[in-house]
Amino acid sequence: PGLGEKKKMVLPDIVKAGDPVLHEQAREVEVEEIGSERIQKIIDDMIKVMRKAPGVGLAAPQIGIPLRKRKFVHMAGWFPGLGEKKKMVLPDIVKAGDPVLHEQAREVEVEEIGSERIQKIIDDMIKIIVLEDTKEYISYAPKEETKAQDRKPFDLLVILNPKLKKKSNRTALFFEGCLSVDGFRAAVERYLDVEVTGLDRYGQPIKIDASGWQARILQHECDHLDGTLYVDKMISKTFRTVENLDLPLADGCPKLGVR
Amino acid sequence: PGLGEKKKMVLPDIVKAGDPVLHEQAREVEVEEIGSERIQKIIDDMIKVMRKAPGVGLAAPQIGIPLRKRKFVHMAGWFPGLGEKKKMVLPDIVKAGDPVLHEQAREVEVEEIGSERIQKIIDDMIKIIVLEDTKEYISYAPKEETKAQDRKPFDLLVILNPKLKKKSNRTALFFEGCLSVDGFRAAVERYLDVEVTGLDRYGQPIKIDASGWQARILQHECDHLDGTLYVDKMISKTFRTVENLDLPLADGCPKLGVR
Numbered sequence: 001p002g003l004g005e006k007k008k009m010v011l012p013d014i015v016k017a018g019d020p021v022l023h024e025q026a027r028e029v030e031v032e033e034i035g036s037e038r039i040q041k042i043i044d045d046m047i048k049v050m051r052k053a054p055g056v057g058l059a060a061p062q063i064g065i066p067l068r069k070r071k072f073v074h075m076a077g078w079f080p081g082l083g084e085k086k087k088m089v090l091p092d093i094v095k096a097g098d099p100v101l102h103e104q105a106r107e108v109e110v111e112e113i114g115s116e117r118i119q120k121i122i123d124d125m126i127k128i129i130v131l132e133d134t135k136e137y138i139s140y141a142p143k144e145e146t147k148a149q150d151r152k153p154f155d156l157l158v159i160l161n162p163k164l165k166k167k168s169n170r171t172a173l174f175f176e177g178c179l180s181v182d183g184f185r186a187a188v189e190r191y192l193d194v195e196v197t198g199l200d201r202y203g204q205p206i207k208i209d210a211s212g213w214q215a216r217i218l219q220h221e222c223d224h225l226d227g228t229l230y231v232d233k234m235i236s237k238t239f240r241t242v243e244n245l246d247l248p249l250a251d252g253c254p255k256l257g258v259r
Numbered sequence: 260p261g262l263g264e265k266k267k268m269v270l271p272d273i274v275k276a277g278d279p280v281l282h283e284q285a286r287e288v289e290v291e292e293i294g295s296e297r298i299q300k301i302i303d304d305m306i307k308v309m310r311k312a313p314g315v316g317l318a319a320p321q322i323g324i325p326l327r328k329r330k331f332v333h334m335a336g337w338f339p340g341l342g343e344k345k346k347m348v349l350p351d352i353v354k355a356g357d358p359v360l361h362e363q364a365r366e367v368e369v370e371e372i373g374s375e376r377i378q379k380i381i382d383d384m385i386k387i388i389v390l391e392d393t394k395e396y397i398s399y400a401p402k403e404e405t406k407a408q409d410r411k412p413f414d415l416l417v418i419l420n421p422k423l424k425k426k427s428n429r430t431a432l433f434f435e436g437c438l439s440v441d442g443f444r445a446a447v448e449r450y451l452d453v454e455v456t457g458l459d460r461y462g463q464p465i466k467i468d469a470s471g472w473q474a475r476i477l478q479h480e481c482d483h484l485d486g487t488l489y490v491d492k493m494i495s496k497t498f499r500t501v502e503n504l505d506l507p508l509a510d511g512c513p514k515l516g517v518r
């Protein structure tokens with residue numbers, strides 16, 4: 001098959017921490033464009049990417065076409081991890097079948113960043129979030145944990161131009177993660193009761209009253225649209241690998257749970 | 260060969276973010292114990308682990324025997340990354356030859372944490388750092404980068420009970436990483452001129468006047484002895500995967516370089 005056909009089957013990559021698109025303010029979706037093939041395709045892609053991860057939420061900037069594949073110019077940082085550094089420059093063998101490898105051969109010139117093509121990418125940073133939490137996902141976590149988190153299943157939600165308001169001052173501190181920060185978690189304080197208004201994928205107004213875990217997911221995803229990652233809000237001493245998730249908190253950390 | 264012999268050949272794992280030992284204050288090495296087989300073995304192990312990584316620095320807490328292998332009790336966080344969660348519970352196939360897998364079968368009881376055995380582990384959090392930077396490591400980085408960073412090779416340094424003092428108020432902002440936070444980097448502001456006093460591995464007083472990149476490494480490693488990771492000091496908006504290291508900084512981030 002031609003490369004064009006091949007590309008249609010490929011889901012967008014999840015943009016990883018460090019990509020400037022994750023720190024940009026997303027723009028509103030225009031009402032007239034909601035019905036467009038492009039927006040509907042983005043929504044479908046977002047749902048597929050979220051489910052494939054799998055994750056319980058995703059924001060549009062997280063599938064913005066990452067510049068990282070094409071730009072290796074400025075200041076590299078230090079080591080430790082010269083091993084990693086080498087991997088960065090050489091294409092990874094296990095990814096050899098991935099069509100994006102073709103793009104990896106070329107570098108974007110600094111001047112090109114203002115170009116129409118790159119601006120189109122930035123234009124993709126629109127305000128769309130998707131989220132869902134299922135009985136199955138929840139079943140993987142211990143009961144007492146999901147109870148403390150007030151975590152209950154909810155069906156797929158697609159929200160365009162979400163506006164989030166807290167409905168009380170109650171907060172809770174729990175660990176959360178992000179598909180753009182692989183392999184790590186940190187404790188983040190979130191409001192327990194929020195209201196989100198916006199449009200559904202057909203342009204109809206929707207309003208969600210959420211509490212507990214769903215409220216956390218909504219805050220996390222809406223933060224993405226403002227260019228904020230959980231690492232900007234975390235209690236840094238709780239930052240840890242997934243493998244270390246259940247280890248005790250360091251001395252002096254606030255306790256997990258409802259505040 | 261008996262398991263005892265086997266273990267002698269095994270280097271300690273690097274403790275990853277989230278392990279409480281990384282957030283503990285390390286204790287001083289007693290002058291009388293410096294010549295002991297145990298302390299000399301720790302120093303030798305640290306040098307080997309640093310070189311194997313490879314990295315340019317390592318602090319003793321980073322090879323403290325990690326509790327993580329043996330304790331999967333409390334609150335797991337959320338995912339996204341149910342995939343990862345599953346991996347956490349099942350032993351990873353690729354690590355099947357690793358002797359620590361035997362330990363993974365058992366859980367540490369909460370009551371056991373105060374036990375002599377675990378206290379011995381905490382006792383290992385002693386004040387030792389090792390560092391070195393070589394022509395070869397430096398050759399992997401672009402010239403203009405290492406020049407901006409004032410990064411020059413230096414021979415292996417082993418410092419017991421290091422005491423760090425800044426020698427000027429000059430600072431620089433550059434990316435750094437940590438062997439306990441795999442795959443990520445962030446910009447951290449560090450002093451450019453420091454003096455470190457302490458003891459060498461034979462108990463003799465030493466004093467190092469360091470500037471530039473060596474001063475950064477010394478500050479990073481001494482921070483470990485105080486239970487501080489670079490994520491506690493980083494400019495969070497610069498936090499990124501190694502693959503994204505060379506992407507532009509987000510809007511509003513201070514520029515890299517000497518301040």
Ligand SMILES: [Zn+2]
Pocket residue numbers: 177178179180220224
């Ligand atoms: Zn996220």
Ligand SMILES: [Zn+2]
Pocket residue numbers: 436437438439479483
């Ligand atoms: Zn470190």
